[in-house]
Amino acid sequence: MANDTTNKRKAILVTPENCIGCRACQVACKSWNQLDAIKTKNTGTYQNPPDLDADAFNIIKFIEVPSQMDPMRWLFLSRRCMHCGDAGCMTICPSPGALFRTPEGAVAFDHKKCIGCKLCSSACPFDVPRYGEDGKMSKCNLCADRMAASMTPSCVKTCPTGALKFGNRDELISAAQKEGFKTIYGEKDLDGLGTIFAFKDEPKLYGMLENPSIPTSVIFWHTYLKPLSLIGLGGVVAAAAIHYLAIGPHKEEEEKEEV
Amino acid sequence: MAEMIRKSSVDEVVNHLILAGTCILLMITGYAFLFHVEIIGALFGGFNTMKTVHNWLGVAFILSLLYSLHHYLIDALEYDADDLQWFKVAGGYLSHKVKVPPMGKYNPGQKLYYLAVVVFGMTITISGFGLWFFQSNATVMLYSHLIHNISFCVFVIAVPVHIYLGTLANPGTFQIMVNGMMPLKDAQKKHPKWIKAIGKM
Ligand code: HEM
Ligand code: SF4
Ligand code: SF4
Numbered sequence: 001m002a003n004d005t006t007n008k009r010k011a012i013l014v015t016p017e018n019c020i021g022c023r024a025c026q027v028a029c030k031s032w033n034q035l036d037a038i039k040t041k042n043t044g045t046y047q048n049p050p051d052l053d054a055d056a057f058n059i060i061k062f063i064e065v066p067s068q069m070d071p072m073r074w075l076f077l078s079r080r081c082m083h084c085g086d087a088g089c090m091t092i093c094p095s096p097g098a099l100f101r102t103p104e105g106a107v108a109f110d111h112k113k114c115i116g117c118k119l120c121s122s123a124c125p126f127d128v129p130r131y132g133e134d135g136k137m138s139k140c141n142l143c144a145d146r147m148a149a150s151m152t153p154s155c156v157k158t159c160p161t162g163a164l165k166f167g168n169r170d171e172l173i174s175a176a177q178k179e180g181f182k183t184i185y186g187e188k189d190l191d192g193l194g195t196i197f198a199f200k201d202e203p204k205l206y207g208m209l210e211n212p213s214i215p216t217s218v219i220f221w222h223t224y225l226k227p228l229s230l231i232g233l234g235g236v237v238a239a240a241a242i243h244y245l246a247i248g249p250h251k252e253e254e255e256k257e258e259v
Numbered sequence: 260m261a262e263m264i265r266k267s268s269v270d271e272v273v274n275h276l277i278l279a280g281t282c283i284l285l286m287i288t289g290y291a292f293l294f295h296v297e298i299i300g301a302l303f304g305g306f307n308t309m310k311t312v313h314n315w316l317g318v319a320f321i322l323s324l325l326y327s328l329h330h331y332l333i334d335a336l337e338y339d340a341d342d343l344q345w346f347k348v349a350g351g352y353l354s355h356k357v358k359v360p361p362m363g364k365y366n367p368g369q370k371l372y373y374l375a376v377v378v379f380g381m382t383i384t385i386s387g388f389g390l391w392f393f394q395s396n397a398t399v400m401l402y403s404h405l406i407h408n409i410s411f412c413v414f415v416i417a418v419p420v421h422i423y424l425g426t427l428a429n430p431g432t433f434q435i436m437v438n439g440m441m442p443l444k445d446a447q448k449k450h451p452k453w454i455k456a457i458g459k460m
Contacts, residue, residue: 092404094292094293094295094306095292095295095306095307095310096295096297096300096306098306113306115306115307115309115310116307116310117310117390117394118394118395118400119390119400119404121397121400122397122400122401122404123401215401217401217402217404217405218401218404220405221404221405221408225408225409225411225412226293226294226408228412229290229293229408229411229412229415230294232412232415232416233415233416233419235416236416236419236420236423237419240419240420240423240427240428243352243423243428244423244427244428247352247353247354247355248355249427249428249429249430250351250352250355250428250429250430251355
C-alpha cells in the first residue's frame with residue numbers, strides 16, 4: 001500500500017497510569033491548531049467534549065472501572081488519530097494529497113485537497129475522522145507543522161506528568177518495555193500505530209479494539225477490484241486488437257458466398 | 260445513392276449520445292478518483308469540482324438510461340430459437356465461415372448487453388446516491404463503495420466491447436449512432452426478420 005513509513009518514524013506513547021486528567025493536552029491542541037470552542041452539555045461525566053470533533057483533535061476519556069479491590073479506579077485515556085502504519089483512511093481516499101504521510105510517519109491532511117466525500121471515516125478502524133461545517137475532514141496530524149520544525153507536538157509539550165511522550169517510535173517502545181509494561185498497544189497492529197499505549201491491564205479495559213483492522217470490503221476493493229478495473233479495460237482493448245487482426249471485421253460479401 | 264432505412268429514431272440517437280457521453284465521462288472521472296490521476300483532475304479544475312461534475316453526470320446518465328427503456332427494453336426481453344443458435348455460432352464473430360441465423364432488429368448479444376447496462380446502471384447509480392447522500396452512515400457508505408466499484412468493473416469491460424462491435428468490428432454500423440440510418444440492402448441481410456416485420460422485403 002501507499003503507506004510507506006520511514007525508519008525515522010516518530011510516535012506518541014500514552015501511559016494512562018501517569019495521566020491525572022488535567023486535559024492540558026486538549027487545551028494546548030486547541031491553542032496551537034486554532035480550533036473553536038464547542039458548546040457541550042453536562043451528562044454526568046467529566047469527559048468533555050464527549051467525543052472527538054472537527055474542533056477537538058484529542059480528548060481524554062474518563063473511564064470508571066470500580067472493582068472490590070479498588071472501588072474508585074478511574075482511567076484517563078488520550079484518544080486521537082492513531083497514525084496507522086497501514087491507514088484505512090489513506091487507502092480509501094479518492095483525492096490525491098488530501099491525506100498524506102509526513103516524513104515522520106504521521107498521517108496528515110490538506111483541507112484544500114479534501115473533497116468532503118467522507119469515505120475516510122467509514123474506512124478508519126478507530127472512528128477518528130470528523131468533518132467541519134465546510135464538510136472537510138479534520139483530525140490530529142501529530143502537529144506535522146511543529147514536527148517539521150523539530151518541535152514536539154503541542155499536547156506532549158504541555159503534558160505535566162509524562163503521560164504523553166514523543167520520540168522515535170522504536171525507542172519509546174523499548175523504554176516502555178523496560179519499565180515493565182507487558183502490553184504495548186499498537187506495536188504490531190496495522191503495520192504499527194503511531195499512537196501507542198503502555199497498558200497495565202488488558203486493552204479491553206481501556207475500551208480499545210482488540211484486533212483493529214481495515215474493513216474487509218475496503219481491503220477486497222483495494223487488492224482485487226482496483227487492479228481488475230485496469231486489467232479488464234486493457235484486456236478488452238488487447239482482445240479487440242487481436243480479434244481485428246486475426247479474424248477481422250464482419251464482411252457482407254463473404255457471408256453471401258456461404259449462403 | 261443506395262436506399263437507406265431508419266434504424267434509430269432521432270429521439271433514440273440523441274438519447275444514445277447523452278447516454279454514451281455521460282457514461283464515458285463518468286468512467287474517465289471514475290478512473291481519476293480510483294488511481295489519483297492528477298492530470299484528469301486538473302482538466303476539471305481540481306478534484307473538488309470533478310466530484311461535483313461526476314455526481315451530476317450520474318444524474319444525467321440515469322435519466323438517459325431510464326428514458327432508453329422505452330426504446331430497447333421490450334426488444335431486449337424477447338428471445339427465440341434463432342437467438343439460441345446465434346450463441347452457438349458466437350454471432351459469427353469467431354469465424355466468417357459459420358452461418359449466422361436470421362436476426363431481428365437486435366442480436367441477442369446486443370439485447371443482453373442492454374440488460375446488463377440497465378442492471379448495472381441501476382446498481383452503480385443507487386450506490387452512487389448512497390455515497391452522495393448517506394455520508395454519516397458508515398455501513399451504507401461501505402456497501403455503496405463496494406457495489407459502486409463492482410459495477411464500475413462491469414462497465415469498463417462491457418462498454419469497450421460494445422464500442423468495438425459498434426465501430427471497427429462492424430464497418431458501417433457507427434453511422435446508426437450518428438444519424439440513425441443504414442443501407443436497406445445491409446439491413447435486409449443483417450436484420451431480415453425486422454425488415455420483414457416492417458414490410459420492406
Ligand atoms: C462512444 C462510445 C459508443 C459508441 C461508438 C457506440 C455505438 C453504438 C452503435 C453504433 C449502436 C447501434 C447498434 C445497432 O443499432 O445495431 C449503439 C447502440 C446502443 N448503445 Fe452504444 N455506443 C457507445 C457508447 C455507449 C454507452 C456508454 C452505452 C451505455 C452506457 C451505450 C448503450 C447502447 C445501447 C443500450 C444501444 C442499443 C442497442 C444495443 O444494445 O446494442 N452505448 N451504440
Ligand atoms: S486512526 Fe483512522 S484516521 Fe488515524 S491514521 Fe488510522 S485510519 Fe487514518
Ligand atoms: S473526506 Fe477528504 S480526506 Fe476523507 S476520504 Fe474524502 S477526500 Fe479523503
